[in-house]
Amino acid sequence: KAIGIDAGGTLTKLAYVNEFGELVLEHFPSNDLHAVTEWISKQPEIEEIGITGGRAEQVKDLLKSVKSIHYIVEFEATLKGVRYQLMQEGHQFDRSIITNVGTGTSIHYMDGETHSRVGGTGIGGGTLVGLAALTTGIYNYNDIIKQAQSGERQEMDLLVQDIYQGMDTPISGTLTASNFGKMGIDQTKNHPTENILATVQGLVGEVITTLSIQLAEQNQVEHIIYIGTTLNENEALKKIIANYTKLKKKTPIFLNDHGFSGAIGALLNI
Ligand code: ATP
Ligand code: MG
Structure with a gap:
């Protein structure tokens, strides 16, 4: 039996094929790598492990009993996984931008089987959780996104139309001119937690999308995965990512198991 592992900055993802031939995917917090190795030690007959991610070396050290461990660099694993997932989900295109929103965000240009890293930003999932925790005291990812879902951004974000009052706007008026920009202009108000969380999420989503769109334009590709x-x-x-990507005439693609490309790639690499 074989397992693919992607040990990331926040989460360690596992991918394996069970006895019914189904692909099974799981994740554990990376700050509890012992939970991962304990889980693995309970699985019968694991002979091979494919591993990738920034915490790979740490996991490897804890897996002394496994016979054969295949290491693959993160970007190679991600690309392998994404290509497999695209095929499984019936997508037919070779050139695209791949934006991996992990703890931080890493952006790649894919052309067939080749790829290069074209950009990235420290604004990512870690920022979403970090800023949410700092501003609201809520640390749990699921609580954050649940509450963000019902929040509104119009009392905090400054839109282009808020600046161009009573005038034609030079670009679409509903675009964000300044994330959180109203906070420094309007009088201080108490803002509901949901609104703060929705606005943090808006900031993260828009930064990631803006960068991805620019790199898609630079590389003349239509699809951003x-x-x-x-x-x-x-x-x-x-929704934030998709709407903004479409507004800029690019096609956003979301894969079904979007968190597991690296783990799937590591499994395929065995
Ligand atoms: P990197 O690739 O940057 O090393 P990573 O591989 O650990 O990091 P991902 O697993 O792709 O990154 O994404 C981590 C992000 O996913 C977190 O920052 C958080 O926003 C979000 N997330 C989703 N579910 C959870 C969860 N159960 N616990 C913690 N974070 C979660
Ligand atoms: Mg990762």
Whole structure:
């Protein structure tokens, strides 16, 4: 039996094929790598492990009993996984931008089987959780995204139309001119937690999308594939990303198991 592992900055993802031939995917917090190794030690007959991610070396050290461990660099694993997922989900294109919204965000240009890292930003899933925690005291990812879902941004974000009052706007008036920009202009008010969380999520989503769009334009590609566990069950974030990507005449793609490309790639590499 073989397992693919992607040990990331926040989450360690596992991918394996069970006895019914189904692909099974799980994740554990990376700050509890012992839970991962304990889980693995309970699985019968694991002979091979494919591993990737920034915490790979740490996990490897804890897996002394496994016979054969295949290491693959993160970007190679991600690309392998994404190509497999695209095929499984019936997508037919070779050139695209891949934006991996992990703890931080890493952006790649894919052309067939080749790829290069074209950009990135420290604004990512870690920022979403970090800023949310700092501003509201809520640390739990699922609580954050649930509350963000019902929040509104118009009392905090400054839109282009808020600046161009009574005038034609030079660009679409409903675009964000300044994330959180109203906070420094309007009188201080108490803002409901949901609104703060929705606005933090808006900031993260818009930065990531802006950068991805620019890199798509630079490389003349139409499709942007957004992956990473930050998108997990996060319809509000996906909506921000999708709407802005479409507005800029690019096509956003979300894969079904978007957090697991690296783990799937590591499994395929065995
Ligand atoms: P990197 O690739 O940057 O090393 P990573 O691989 O750990 O990091 P992902 O697993 O793709 O990154 O995404 C991590 C993000 O996913 C977190 O920052 C958080 O926003 C979000 N997330 C989703 N579910 C959870 C969860 N159960 N616990 C913690 N974070 C979660
Ligand atoms: Mg990762």
